[in-house]
Amino acid sequence: MTRAMALIALMLAGIPTGALAKDTRFWNLTANTITSLQLSPAGKNEWGRNQTENDPDRTVDHDERLKITDTVPGSYDARFVDQSGRTCVVRNIQVMAGAIFSIEEKNLKDCTK
Structure with missing residues (x-):
């Protein structure tokens, strides 16, 4: 029994947990590159940190996906600024x-612009 448990533990240790978990992502389907993206619990106006900081160039191009961090599942309002100077909620x-x-x-x- 002990050998079987040790073998199972060894096999499980070899499974990469990161490969099993998927990241939450934002997909920019607007017309412009986004330079700032913040989330707030819906209706609260309590804006979180700028999520574009998760991207190497700190922007989210059209049709690019961005990893979202420090955000629990739920209903949110999103506020963003794009390269044209437009701010949207x-x-x-x-x-x-x-x-x-x-x-x-x-x-x-x-x-608004």
């Missing part, structure tokens, strides 16, 4: 662990 986005959420140009109704 998109409300009630569902963020799920290991899933991709996106913002499309057609979702943009609350923007």
Whole structure:
């Protein structure tokens, strides 16, 4: 019995846990490169840190995906600034662990320049 347990433990230790877990990601489907992206629990206006800091060039190009960190699953408002100088807020986005959420140009109704 002890040998079997040791063999199972050894086999499990060889499985890379990072390969099993998926990252939560944002997919930029707007027309412009995003230079700042913050999330707030829906309706709270308590904006978190700039998620574009997770990207090597600190921007999210059109059709690029960005790893989202320090965010638990739930309903969020997203605020972003893009390279054109536009600031937009998109409300009630569902963020799920290991899933991709996106913002499309057609979702943009609350923007200022």
